[in-house]
Amino acid sequence: MKSFPYTSVFLFFLLGCFATVSEAATFTCNATTTATCQSIINYVSTNASTYRNISSLFQVSVSSILGANNLPITTTTTVSAGSIVKIPVQCQCTNGTGRSDHKPIYTVQSGDGLDAIARYKFDLFVNYTEIAAVNNISDPNKIVVGQELWIPLPCSCDPVEENKVVHLAYKVASGNTVEGIAAQFGTNESTLLKLNGISDPKSLKEEQILDVPLQACKSSINDTSPDHGLLLPNGTYAITAKSCVKCSCSASSYILDCSLASNNGTCPVDNCSGNLTLGATSGTGCDAITCAYSGYTNTPFKILTTPAPNQSSSCKSAAARHTGPTASAWMKLVHHFNAGPLPRDHSFEASISVPERHEQILAGTERIGEGILHGPEDLAYEPKSRFLYTGCIDGWIRRVDLAGDDGKFKVENWVQTGEHSRPLGVVLGLHASLIVADAYEGLLKISPDKEVEVLAGEAEGVKFGITDGIDVASDGTIYFTDASYKYNLENHMVDMLEARPHGRLMSYDPSTKKTTVLVKDLYFANGVSVAPDQKSLIYCETVLRRCRRYHIQGKKKGTIENFIENLPGYPDNIRYDGEGRYWIAMSAGRTIVWDTLFKYPILRRILYVVEQFVTVPKGMKNSGVLSVSLDGQPIALYSDPNLILATSGLKIGNYLYYGSLYKSYISRIDLNQTKKHDK
Structure with missing residues (x-):
């Protein structure tokens, strides 16, 4: 027992020998001799x-923390251990x-x-030698309680x-790559x-601190303003x-969007000419003027x-048609966009044969909620109440009462998911809830009393x-897709063109x-449907024109099989x-133009x-809905040459309802009458 103190000292000596000191994170700043600005720390909460x-x-x-993380100003939730919190x-310099700038003081x-x-x-965004140096501490082991330290x-x-x-400032995590970090934050x-x-990209080390540039919104703030x-x-906001x-800041334009946060009489504001108020817009299209x-x-x-x-971007493109791009603009655009080849096993052979085809469905299409249901991307049906739920482009979840006996359908504004939201996938959950995949807000749950809860955002x-396709298993587990971690909804076509597994x-x-x-590296992951036996699910990859089966139970749990490939x-x-049937919406039919584009990244x-700089026609046509058996055999295709961007198909009784990313209504066709319109 007398030897214990010496053993203890020896153990501390060994720990000191093997302990590693994280490298100092020094960010270069040559803007001016002395400059100030706002940066962000990608902090991970330890506890x-x-x-x-x-x-x-x-x-x-x-x-300011809530703004940097784009959280409502009323947010009071607990931050769980391991959560990422962006700190402005x-x-x-x-x-x-x-x-x-001489903060924080600890x-x-x-x-x-x-x-x-x-x-x-x-969180090791600074090491102890840096703290000692800036605080003039000669011996890092000698600090005292109550001493104030600049971090x-x-x-x-x-x-x-x-x-x-x-x-x-981003701390490298296990498994990170330079390419993945660049894609995550929109740089190259x-x-x-x-x-x-x-x-050497392979020299990246865990816990290394990287300087990651985030594109900033342009503003009209003058240089004399205190917040210039x-x-x-x-x-962020x-x-x-x-x-x-x-x-x-919105990625759709990267122009600062400002409005009054409070107008209780203590916020004197000058209106623009024509009595246009702050944030308001006059005119339409490229002639629109905003009071900034x-x-x-x-x-x-x-x-x-x-x-x-x-x-x-569309208005800037119109202007560019007259001025033309500079050489540096060309180089930057080419450098940012990273088009890749499709997997070697992807087939460009003839599409799978479909036994039954109905190729003139617009002739028999009925429009529901026209002018009210803008962008009804996905559909969910509750048979007891006969309500049909859909998410619209303005952030509203609306529901249509299909129980009307007079042939008229009442549309109700049910819940708005958020100020800057765009609900896509919708599905009925347990306990009369609605589960929503919102492109911007993440995974949401809406209770019967219309309370919106964010379940996950990362x-x-x-x-x-x-956040895109979604379904719920009988045990309440939610399965969903993130179509792309690199691009947002406004730029989803860029992700399609890039054809990388994001x-x-x-x-x-x-x-x-x-x-x-569950599965990474998918090519624009889209729809999800849990199988009726609850043992597997089907998910679709838009770019590769295929849907695959992922096993969630049994001996095959965690394995993937082909379900249907080479879709039309x-x-x-x-x-x-x-x-006994799955219904797969197809946003566009296969064409020679798109085949050629996907063959050649250049x-x-x-x-x-x-x-x-100019708008190029995409040649989309022959959108529709394909019915498929439980084992992935095609049965019938309902399409039309003049139909594009059909995003969901839901069979209710004898009717097929289908949604759209951009139309202002839900469409439906009587399946018993489709042959009358075939030619």
């Missing part, structure tokens, strides 16, 4: 916490290096050590490739390597002008505005890009609230009708670049 506690640790406001930090507590503070409080977090204010960006591999001084440095990346103005936020003054306090023209540290199939367990990635079109949602790259 369960709250946004208020995290706010106190980093000494930034709760509202004020950055100061001095002598070529960027560090957080007060030493009993039992603290510099390495423990760096590792367990600040120098890495950041930068530099533009990247002549573009203003928001720099994100070569930019990421150059910015971080990495010569406001930069926001896609999917900020409250500015003394809490009077809310500005958000241009900053504020302190003495006297006043919110300033300026008229701004339509800066959408998996394995990667946020959902386009999609995922996932499950969500309501009992554990755990999201699990590009599959979207898939639904089981309870009568053609897709050229098309992508040209699309930035």
Whole structure:
């Protein structure tokens, strides 16, 4: 027993020898000799916490954290251990290096050590040697309770490739690759390597801190405004002008979108000419003018505005037709877009033969809710109440009462899923709930009393890009797809053209609230349908024109089999009708043009670049719905040469209802009458 103290000392000596010190994360900043801006830390919460506690640790406001994570300002939920929380930090660049501007200040507590503070409080975005250096601590082992320490977090204010960006400090996780990180955050591999001084992508190390540039929205804020440095990346917002103005960033235009956050009489604002108020738009199309936020003054306090023209990509394309792209613009566009070859086993042979074809369905199509149901992408039917649910382009879940005896269908605004939402997949859940795959909000649950709950927005540290297809098993497990983690819904066609495996199939367990990635590397993962025996599910990959079976129970659990391949079109949602058939919507039929594009990546790259300046017809036609047996044998195809972007098909009784991404109504056809319209 007397030898124990010596053994203890020896063990501490060994631990000291084998302990590793994380490399210092030094972000270059050569913008000016002294510059300030806002950067972001991609912080992972070590323990369960709250946004208020995290706010106190980093000494930034709760509202700014909620804005950086695009969460409602009223969010009060607990932050679970392992959750990613983006932390906005004020950055100061001095002598070529960027560090957080003398914040946060951490007060030493009993039992603290510099390495423990760096590792367990600040997630190794700084190491103990850096903390010691900036606080003039000669001996890192000598700190005292109550001592205040400046924590120098890495950041930068530099533009990247002549573009203003928001720099994100990202800690490399196990399994990360440079290509995957670049795709996740909308940059490219070569930019990421150059910015971080990495010569070999394979040299990436776990816990290495990377400088990731996030494209920022352009703004009309003038240089004299106190918030002139406001930069926001896609999917974030900020409250500015003394809490009077809310500005958000959308990837559809990358133009700052601002409106009054509060108008209780304490927010004086100048209107634009024509008495146009802040955030309002006059005119339509490319002639539209928006009253944009241009900053504020302190003495006297006043919110300033300026008229701004339509800066959408289509309008910029129209302008570009007259001016033409510069050489640097061509190079940047080509560099960003990474078109890839399809898998070697993908077939360009003749499509699978369908025994029964009905190719003139528009002649017998009835329109339901026309002018009210804009973009009814997916459909869910509740037979007892006879309500048909669908998600619309304005964020509303609407339902149609199919019980009317007079042939008229009443449409009800049921629930709006969010301010900037776009519900896609919809399915009935347990306990009279509706489960929604929202392209922007993630996986949602809507209770019978219309309460909206966000179930999941990311998996394995990667946020959902386009939460898409969805179904629910009898045990309540939710199965769903993320079509692309790289692109959002506005840019889904870019993902299609790039033809890279950015999609995922996932499950969500309501009992554990755990999201699990089941299958990665899918080519635009789309519809999902659980098999009637509950032992497997069918999921579709749009780009590859196929649907596959994934086993969720039994001896084959976790394995994948082909279900149906070489479809005559590009599959979207898939639904089981309870009568022995799956119904697969096809957004477009197969054509020679699309076959050629998918054969040759160079053609897709050229098309992508040209699309930035002129609108190119896509040649879509022959959309429709295919019925398939339980073992994947095609039965009947209902299509039309003039139909495009049919996204879902649902058989109810003798009728086939089908949805669309863009039409302003739900369509239905009487299956008993289809032969009358065949030619």
